[in-house]
Amino acid sequence: MSANKHELIYDWNTLAGGFKPASPITFDDETLRDGLQSPSVFDPSVAAKCEILDCMAGIGIETANLGLPGAGEEHRRAIMALTQHIARNKLPIRPNVACRTVIGDIEPVRAMMDATGLSVLACCFIGSSPIRQYTENWTIDTLLGHVEKSLSYARDHGIPVMFVTEDTTRAHPDHIEALYGLAIDLGAERICICDTCGHATPDGVRNLVSFVKRIVERKGRPVGLDWHGHRDRNLDLANCMAAVESGVTEVHGAALGVGERAGNAPMDLLLANFKLLGWIDRDLARLGDYVRTCAKHLRVPIPHNYPIFGNDAFVTGTGVHAAAVIKALRKGDPWLADRVYSGVPAADFGEQQRVSVGPMSGKSNVVWWLEQHGYDANSEALVERVFAAAKAADHLLSDDELHRATGANKGHTA
Numbered sequence: 001m002s003a004n005k006h007e008l009i010y011d012w013n014t015l016a017g018g019f020k021p022a023s024p025i026t027f028d029d030e031t032l033r034d035g036l037q038s039p040s041v042f043d044p045s046v047a048a049k050c051e052i053l054d055c056m057a058g059i060g061i062e063t064a065n066l067g068l069p070g071a072g073e074e075h076r077r078a079i080m081a082l083t084q085h086i087a088r089n090k091l092p093i094r095p096n097v098a099c100r101t102v103i104g105d106i107e108p109v110r111a112m113m114d115a116t117g118l119s120v121l122a123c124c125f126i127g128s129s130p131i132r133q134y135t136e137n138w139t140i141d142t143l144l145g146h147v148e149k150s151l152s153y154a155r156d157h158g159i160p161v162m163f164v165t166e167d168t169t170r171a172h173p174d175h176i177e178a179l180y181g182l183a184i185d186l187g188a189e190r191i192c193i194c195d196t197c198g199h200a201t202p203d204g205v206r207n208l209v210s211f212v213k214r215i216v217e218r219k220g221r222p223v224g225l226d227w228h229g230h231r232d233r234n235l236d237l238a239n240c241m242a243a244v245e246s247g248v249t250e251v252h253g254a255a256l257g258v259g260e261r262a263g264n265a266p267m268d269l270l271l272a273n274f275k276l277l278g279w280i281d282r283d284l285a286r287l288g289d290y291v292r293t294c295a296k297h298l299r300v301p302i303p304h305n306y307p308i309f310g311n312d313a314f315v316t317g318t319g320v321h322a323a324a325v326i327k328a329l330r331k332g333d334p335w336l337a338d339r340v341y342s343g344v345p346a347a348d349f350g351e352q353q354r355v356s357v358g359p360m361s362g363k364s365n366v367v368w369w370l371e372q373h374g375y376d377a378n379s380e381a382l383v384e385r386v387f388a389a390a391k392a393a394d395h396l397l398s399d400d401e402l403h404r405a406t407g408a409n410k411g412h413t414a
Contacts, residue, residue: 005335008336008339009339013277014278018277018278019245019277020278020279021244021249021279023249024249024280025244025249025250025251025274025279025280026062026063026249026250026251027060027061027062027063027250027251027252027253027267027270027271028061028062028063028064028065028096028226028228028250028251028252028253029056029061029063029064029065029252029253029254029255029267030064030065030228030252030253030254030259030264030267031052031056031064031254031255031258031267031294031298032049032052032053032064032065032066032067032082033065033066033067033068033097033098034065034098034228034252034254034259034260034264035254035255035258035259035263035264035298036067036258036298037259037260038258038259038260038263038298038300039260040258040300041258041298041299041300042297042298042299044297044298046078046081046082048297049078049082049297050081050082050085051293051297052255052290052293052294052297053082053085053086053091053093054089054091055286055289055290055293055294056091056093056290057091057092057093058286058289058290059271059282059284059286059287059290060092060282060283061093061267062092062093062094062250063093063094063095063096063121063250064093064094064095064096065096065097065098065123066078066079066082066083066095066096066097067079067082067097067098068097068098068099068105069097069099069105069108069109070099070100070102070104070105076108079097079108079112080111080112080115082095083095083112083115083116083118083120084115084116086116086118087116087117087118094118094119094120094121095112095118095120095121096120096121096122096123096162097109097112097120097121097122097123098123098125099122099123099124099125099150100124100125100126100150101124101125101126101146101147101149101150101151102146102150103149103150103153105122105124105150106122106124106150106153106154106159107153107157109122109154109159110157110158110159113158113159119160120159120160121160121161121162121189121190122154122159122160122161122162123161123162123164123192124147124150124151124154124161124162124163124164125164125165125166125192125194126143126146126147126164126165126166126179127143127165127166127167128143128165128166128167128168128171128175128176128179129166129167129168129170129171129172130170130171130172130175131167131170132166132167140174140175140178143175143179144178144179144182147163147179147182147183147186148182148186151163151182151183151186151187151188152186154186154187155186155187160189161183161186161187161188161189161190162188162189162190162191162192162224162226163179163180163183163184163188163190163191163192164191164192164194164226164228165179165180165191165192165193165194166194166196167194167196167197167199168193168194168195168196168208168212169193169194169195169196169197169199169200169204169205169208170197170199173211176211176212176215177215180212180215180216181215181219184215184216184219184221184223185219188223189223189224190223190224190225190226190250191212191216191223191224191225191226192225192226192227192228192252193208193209193212193225193226193227193228193243193248194228194229195227195228195229195230195239196228196230197230197232198229198230198231198232198233198235198236198261198262199232199233200229200235200239201233201235201239202235202238202239202241202242203242205227205229205239205242205243205246206242206245206246209225209227209242209243209246209247209248210246210247212225213225213246213247224249224250225247225248225249225250226248226249226250226251226252227239227240227243227244227248227250227251227252228252228264229243229252229264229265230259230260230261230262230263230264230265231257231259231262231263231264231265231266232261232262234262236257236263236264236265236266237265237266237269237270237273239265240253240265240270241273241277244274244279251265251270252264252265253265253266253267253268253270254266254267255267255268255290255291255294255295255298256268256291256294256295256298256300256302256306257269258294258298258300268287268290268291268308268309269307269308271284271287272284272287272307272308272344272349275348276344276348284348284349284350285348285349285350286350287308287309287349287350288308288309288349288350288351289350291309292309307344308344308346308349308351309349309351313344313346313351314342314346314351314352314353314354315354315355315356315396316341316353316354316355316356317355317356317357317358317360317361317365317396318360318361319360319361319362319364319365320362321341322355322356322361322362322364322365322368323362323364323365324340324341325337325340325341325353325355326355326364326365326368327340328340329368334347337353338353355368355369356369356396356397357369357386357390357396357397357402358390358393358395358396358397359390359391359392359393359394359395361387361390363383363387365390366383366386366387366390367383369386369402370382370383370386370406373399373402373403375406375408382406385405385406385407386402386405386406389401389402389405390405
């Protein structure tokens with residue numbers, strides 16, 4: 001094309017250069033742990049979970065939570081099998097598991113490491129907010145005692161730890177500092193800030209992450225900083241972005257946003273948005289495989305209007321919009337067709353733009369569909385017949401309905 005592609009879109013998102021993370025951003029996939037706490041999902045078989053892990057590897061997920069060993073012997077066996085699958089197939093995924101700050105939860109991690117030769121991160125969590133402390137009759141000294149005992153055990157047995165404070169976004173700063181400070185002193189490799197109840201706003205995230213960063217800086221040793229957010233107020237993606245802008249280096253999410261109550265931040269949309277922002281650089285052509293595999297095994301339907309991977313995401317039946325896409329395609333320019341009426345380039349994520357026909361369509365929709373399906377699009381009578389059927393409909397017509405509207409047998413040219 002003659003026009004410079006960079007001149008065709010004025011990007012207000014990157015005015016004045018836009019934000020770029022100072023450090024690489026990594027992703028922790030919670031689909032097989034926190035995601036399974038959703039009231040509406042089904043717990044897949046170990047074989048299905050292995051398939052999901054393979055899909056995670058295909059999109060570059062760095063670390064994945066495989067479950068809660070403290071939930072019982074059956075859970076421990078499943079987690080061991082998943083860890084062995086990662087080791088046997090040399091998947092570039094570091095396994096981690098959720099552990100309460102009790103020795104009984106952390107102890108099995110050593111066995112997993114010995115059996116596989118992998119470094120398995122124990123994500124040791126404890127409630128931190130005043131409302132939780134009041135409900136449980138805890139004091140901050142009680143919490144610190146649990147942290148001291150459990151993380152000392154992990155340190156003494158060579159088990160790497162991510163220390164997680166639940167409900168951090170509603171916790172008192174003095175308690176946050178005491179808990180994280182002790183965990184760092186006891187050798188925690190990473191610390192995780194949690195918006196467990198989906199309470200935070202982006203401003204709250206910035207305030208909290210900045211506060212925790214100062215704790216880490218005062219301790220004077222490198223500690224990874226994670227963000228784990230829920231979507232109760234539908235602020236999950238915005239909060240993840242605010243967390244990265246404030247210094248977080250690893251973000252947690254689950255496929256399709258599954259999880260307890262309204263769910264977690266959706267891993268697939270995190271990856272897509274971070275790529276579109278230029279924050280990560282990876283091939284996401286297999287992202288749809290990940291989404292559809294998780295949907296199949298968790299038995300979660302993908303909403304028709306779900307961004308990128310919903311059935312409607314790249315379909316247009318409106319005359320003006322479809323005409324623009326068709327004109328771009330007729331120029332032989334898929335880059336243009338992918339962007340002229342879409343803020344998300346479908347091809348970047350293994351998808352494609354589609355033009356359909358319905359009551360709001362123009363004749364260009366009909367002509368394009370006929371051409372794509374082997375009909376004589378120069379037949380005015382045929383175009384008028386299909387166009388009339390579309391105008392009489394109350395929905396976008398399926399391919400089967402359009403074939404019938406031509407008066408020919410499905411798949412046969414007129």
